[in-house]
Amino acid sequence: MSVVEVMQWVGLGASIVGALAAVGAWLRAGRANGIAQKALDQQNEDHYVRWEGDWSGPGDYRLHNRGNDTAHSVLLDITVGGRGIRIQRPQVEAGGFIAVDARQEAGEVITELEERLRAQARARTPQGNYGLQLPNVAGFYPRLPSGVLRYHVTWTSELGRRHSDSASEVGMDYGVESGE
Known part of the structure; x- marks a missing residue:
């Protein structure tokens, strides 16, 4: 295997790791957005108990x-x-x-x-x-x-x-x- 092929495989691996990190960040952002939406819904909820x-x-x-x-x-x-x-x-x-x-x-x-x-x-x-x-x-x-x-x-x-x-x-x- 040549140096160019090794570099291509390393680049592909780095791209995969970057893509996985991006997916993880996207999932965390989705959870954070869900938490923020729940807090907003609770804040605006019409609830009356006396x-x-x-x-x-x-x-x-x-x-x-x-x-x-x-x-x-x-x-x-x-x-x-x-x-x-x-x-x-x-x-x-x-x-x-x-x-x-x-x-x-x-x-x-x-x-x-x-x-x-x-x-x-x-x-x-x-x-x-x-x-x-x-x-x-x-x-x-x-x-x-x-x-x-x-x-x-x-x-x-x-x-x-x-x-x-x-x-x-x-x-x-x-x-x-x-x-x-």
Whole structure:
């Protein structure tokens, strides 16, 4: 093999290596463009989720998705009666909710509330009044103790954008009806 032929083979090899490097760069650029496009899509995504909580019964709390869109990869951290609860859901549809059984966490407060309500009911209709209701004089009946509930919820949109919301509820009754 002559020197010219060797040089031709070396040139061909260098061309192949250059072509492979160009293909690799093109693939990396394509991935970078894909990442940039995903970020742009997430930035411009129309996603509306609004969280709202309520007590559906003694110790049963529900955090509702009142928005128009589904929340994905939902993580709820909630503190009730000083104790924490963590709940994960793959998704919460618009109009759906996360049910939280907080009876154990709020148990002592609920028991106290129920005892006070029974006492209030007895005080309102004492024996021997022939069914007459006594007036509720301001300050005569004890107010229900209030509690504090805090939650922090994180979720992603359909395109993967992260969102979070936090709230505290003060003065709640843990779902026990006061009858007032």
